[in-house]
Amino acid sequence: MTKLCTKCGVEKDVCEFGRRRLSPDGRQSWCRDCRREYQRAYAQNFRNPERHREAQRRYRLRHAEKNRAHSVVRSAVKACRIIVPVWCQRCGCVTDLEAHHHDYSEPLAVEWLCSTCHGLAHRSYDGGEHAGL
Secondary structure, three states: OEEEOOOOOOEEEHHHEEEOOOOOOOEEEEEHHHHHHHHHHHHHHOOOHHHHHHHHHHHHHHOHHHHHHHHHHHHHHHOOOOOOOOEOOOOOOEOOOEEEEOOOOOOOOEEEEOHHHHHHHHHHOOOHHHOOO
């Protein structure tokens, strides 16, 4: 199923659009690429670098194991020790994939998901380390 992005005018697969409950089709009107571009431009124009740096530092300290796991996966992908599949392992959507850790103490045990399924995976946890994500 496809949808037209109202910003770039390109027709894309619906999995390229974020979810939005208030929309008739349940998806945002801008594709993820356009939304990301807009958010980066906004952040550049209205940011406070010192405050942002401090917030990042506090987050990294609070989530050290999580950051280590992400770093291990990035290094493994870069060194070709892990091959990133082409499609989401849950919905089969062909898009950029994200590594989902079920347990951060096992950094290379990942499930490759599209951003929609990855968000759903984190929201489906009812407690523990992923709660509130």
